[in-house]
Amino acid sequence: AQKVTQAQTEISVVEKEDVTLDCVYETRDTTYYLFWYKQPPSGELVFLIRRNSFDEQNEISGRYSWNFQKSTSSFNFTITASQVVDSAVYFCALSAYNQGGKLIFGQGTELSVKP
């Protein structure tokens, strides 16, 4: 069975702090995809990144970076120099190969960045 665990329910930081959101997954598939989505207070879901299981290269996009480690089944998300606009609920998700319509989501981590 597939499962995604985000153990951090809520995180509160002060602006400019770095923050890491943890994501641990379980799957028996050898090929799969991992995702991060952002849900700001307005409620919509915004795609941030997709990573496939055979590409363990870390990725950086501006202040965002992602660390994928197959050995520990983790796909962690770091925000550097956090800003108030980063306040949102962040979801990690998993799908099997070519089953993009079936996302398995973690419980979400609510990030609050205070000025």
Added chain:
Amino acid sequence: NAGVTQTPKFQVLKTGQSMTLQCAQDMNHEYMSWYRQDPGMGLRLIHYSVGAGITDQGEVPNGYNVSRSTTEDFPLRLLSAAPSQTSVYFCASSFPSGTRNGEAFFGQGTRLTVV
């Protein structure tokens, strides 16, 4: 670009009433899905479709019905509303394959309350 359009945005139903949540996408995606979001549980898959005429159950299908007569539309029917179906519902469409496999686009959500 409209993307994924859900209607209505808000709905209050009485127990036992039925209704249809509408979802339409204009990106010609083959995959479409319905999720419900409940506090502390992330998003859970209700039903999904890999193309017109093909649907399948997700993790929490009971009490819901879907059909997919066209690529664009994927309505979700509540057969006899129950208070346990109070939730926020999201429709999504996604690429089935290729370099953007699994990248899902979500509608704005429907906040449903069953009293």
